Amino acid sequence: MTLKPVAVVKKAVNMTAPTHQIDEAAFKAILSEDVDWKPFPAFPPSVRLAVLVGQPSQPGPYLIRVKVPHGVKLMPHRHPEDRIYTVISGIFYIGRGDEFAADKLEAFPPGAVVVLPGNTSHFHWAKSGEYVTQVSAIGPLGLEYLNAKDDPRNQSPGM
Secondary structure, three states: OOOOOOOOOOOOOOOOOOOOOOOOOOOOOOOHOOOOEEOOOOOOOOOEOOOOOOOOOOOEEEEEEEEEOOEEEEEEEEEOOEEEEEEEOOOOEEEOOOOOOHHHHHEEOOEEEEEOOOOEEEEEOOOOOOEEEEOOOOOOOOOOOOOOOHHHOOOOOOO
């Protein structure tokens, strides 16, 4: 069998600087001890959120971490954006549906990746201890509780 030579055609390429997403134009590393945990109004008061990359309130990719202490439940809610959860530590319990149901919870250990399509009603419970998940998505971030009384943003101060 003989091989035929391949002609290579060179094209002029317009070499413009690539556009980068927010926080992606320069090399950086974020160590666990440097994560800046903050309260988030849409979460129960003891839950913390850290923005690692991007601006979740703006269009574009973002990466956040969520830390939920033992015993805390996030009642049924949904996000308009598709999400990818990676379990960093603890056991991540997530259930799907419009009502909280312990028998619908699925347990995911550290290293597990969970794909949650946008507008999927779901709930979480830190049933066996604190967990940390890392969430990547395309913003803007949205969070709507199915029952308005479950939304911490609707709670009066001092409750």
